Amino acid sequence: MEPFEYTVGAVAELTGVSIRTLHHYDEIGLLEPSARSKAGYRLYSDADLQRLQRILFYRELDLGLPDITAVLADPAIGDEDHLRRQRELLTAKTTRYQSMIALIDKELTARRIGITLTSAERLLVLGVDKLIDRADEITEKWGHTPEFIQRRDRTVHYTEQDWQTLRTEQATIHQHLADAMHAGLPAASPQAMDLAEQHLHHWFHDCPHETHRNLATAYRTNQRSGLNYDDMAPGLSQYIHDAILANCHRHEPNSVDIG
Secondary structure (H helix, E strand, O other): EEEEEEEEHHHHHOOOHHHHHHHHHHHOOOOOOOOEEEOOOOOOOOHHHHHHHHHHHHHOOOOHHHHHHHHHHOOOOHHHHHHHHHHHHHHHHOOOOOOOHHHHHHHHHHHHOOOOOOOOHHOOOOOOHHHHOOOHHHHHHHHHHHHHHHHHHHHOOOOHHHHHHHHHHHHHHHHHHHHHOOOOOOOOOOOHHHHHHOOOOOOOOOOOHHHHHHHHHHHOHHHHHHHHHHHHHHHHHHHHHHHHHHHHOOOOOOOOOOO
């Protein structure tokens, strides 16, 4: 064998490309060996192997053989151009795969907290992606509680329409509470307390008044939740907190009306 000349068997072993495929590439003019032995066997040079490398990269990038043939036949595209183009295509493909992996990870995380909507559906309801992004934090803090388990078991069966209905109900209650605050109604007024009663989160888990009281305290001390309410109306988080506590108090045995 002459220096830098490889038999078809050697190329197949070196690259993992089958002999049959190499024969096919030769037959269609995609990869013709530079020489033949005296016995008529194909012999490939280093330049042939470099061309094969280009072919294999383009195949990995899902280009068809006719497209690869046309690209490699273009005299305006040099070796460095091929390398740059392949790098760009591989980078784009890698980015796409990384995005797909991220979506799969997010879906697995969502299932842990009982959310099984599609990505498109999540964009429509409750900012659920925010819940998913905080799933590890939520699970670590609340995952052992009966409320968390009940929430997960309930919401896993919710449809897009269920989430839309929930969203509409909560938005309406929050708006009515904001209207009451703007109207100057005290948080302990019967109207505000009635709205606080509607605020009970039966959509997610059973919520007796003592649980609602604890949630109100959590809302008030959680900067994220407070900001969400205060973005609607400055001071709303405090108003909702106070209305919930007042409503819980009036449902306590032997409570005195403070409205």
